[in-house]
Amino acid sequence: MLLTVENLSYTYMPGTPFEVKALKNINLEIPRGEYLAIIGQTGSGKSTLVQHLNGLLKPTKGRVLLEGEDIYQRKSGLKDLRQRVGLLFQFPEQQLFEETVFADVAFGPKNMGLDEAEIKRRVEKALTLVGLPLDVAQRSPFSLSGGQMRRVAMAGVLAMQPDVLILDEPAAGLDPRGKTEIFDQIDRLHQEENLTVVLVSHSMEDVAVRAKHLLVLGDGEVKHYGTPAEVFTDAAELEQLGLALPQMALLMHRLRQSGKDVPTDVFTVAAARDAILRMLEVQ
Numbered sequence: 001m002l003l004t005v006e007n008l009s010y011t012y013m014p015g016t017p018f019e020v021k022a023l024k025n026i027n028l029e030i031p032r033g034e035y036l037a038i039i040g041q042t043g044s045g046k047s048t049l050v051q052h053l054n055g056l057l058k059p060t061k062g063r064v065l066l067e068g069e070d071i072y073q074r075k076s077g078l079k080d081l082r083q084r085v086g087l088l089f090q091f092p093e094q095q096l097f098e099e100t101v102f103a104d105v106a107f108g109p110k111n112m113g114l115d116e117a118e119i120k121r122r123v124e125k126a127l128t129l130v131g132l133p134l135d136v137a138q139r140s141p142f143s144l145s146g147g148q149m150r151r152v153a154m155a156g157v158l159a160m161q162p163d164v165l166i167l168d169e170p171a172a173g174l175d176p177r178g179k180t181e182i183f184d185q186i187d188r189l190h191q192e193e194n195l196t197v198v199l200v201s202h203s204m205e206d207v208a209v210r211a212k213h214l215l216v217l218g219d220g221e222v223k224h225y226g227t228p229a230e231v232f233t234d235a236a237e238l239e240q241l242g243l244a245l246p247q248m249a250l251l252m253h254r255l256r257q258s259g260k261d262v263p264t265d266v267f268t269v270a271a272a273r274d275a276i277l278r279m280l281e282v283q
């Protein structure tokens with residue numbers, strides 16, 4: 001197993017009047033090649049959970065394992081962990097700080113002690129992977145658009161060649177087009193580079209069609225886990241958790257409720273059209 005979360009609980013500011021039990025006994029397995037979406041309303045514990053995966057937060061209780069080893073007991077240490085478990089924060093463009101795009105993307109590989117030639121190779125590969133032309137390398141990151149800056153930040157994580165890429169609300173604040181672009185980019189990385197992906201989102205609509213598995217968090221607890229189709233069988237409960245089903249899944253649920261024989265794992269307009277046409281042919 002690539003990553004394992006065992007009985008993880010986390011409390012912010014324990015023993016003070018401001019104490020928050022942010023995570024309660026979370027168990028989770030992330031195999032290599034996974035595309036996991038962690039979803040839940042604001043405040044449900046998504047960011048707290050992913051920050052445990054690369055050792056930014058230390059469990060109050062429980063453990064996180066990388067390939068079966070407690071991340072705090074690995075000989076290669078936390079620096080190696082953070083290279084292997086790449087985490088892209090929410091609004092990552094706020095963390096760009098170097099004078100050039102090249103220097104920003106090179107920051108991680110440099111820290112790893114790689115030689116100049118390898119650093120250059122990695123920076124160029126990472127920029128290509130996120131769909132940026134190589135001539136941005138010498139520009140200031142601050143001269144780029146918001147969407148491009150976000151790609152630079154993503155390239156900075158990819159340049160470390162992590163085993164798993166974790167993205168915390170990567171589409172937050174982007175317009176619909178920028179949003180689709182960034183999600184398509186992530187899908188390509190998963191498919192073509194065989195990258196294990198953990199995607200944090202508060203929107204079912206955005207992730208249902210992409211992820212292999214969904215982990216639904218509510219109030220610091222795992223409320224559901226399974227394939228999107230499995231998780232969507234309980235539409236009413238998801239709505240209670242403030243998570244609207246994707247529109248097309250909702251349509252399929254309504255059709256089933258009225259006795260129509262349609263599949264439940266339908267998340268796109270095209271798939272809904274096909275399902276409805278098939279249903280009409282059968283009748």
Ligand SMILES: Nc1ncnc2c1ncn2[C@@H]1O[C@H](COP(=O)(O)OP(=O)(O)O)[C@@H](O)[C@H]1O
Binds near residue numbers: 040048
């Ligand atoms: N640095 C912090 N100090 C205190 N409480 C925090 C901190 N960060 C998050 N919390 C609280 O922990 C809970 C989970 O937050 P978070 O993991 O950020 O949720 P999400 O990412 O799903 O919005 C919330 O109640 C939030 O207010």
Ligand SMILES: [Mg+2]
Binds near residue numbers: 046047048090168
């Ligand atoms: Mg968050």
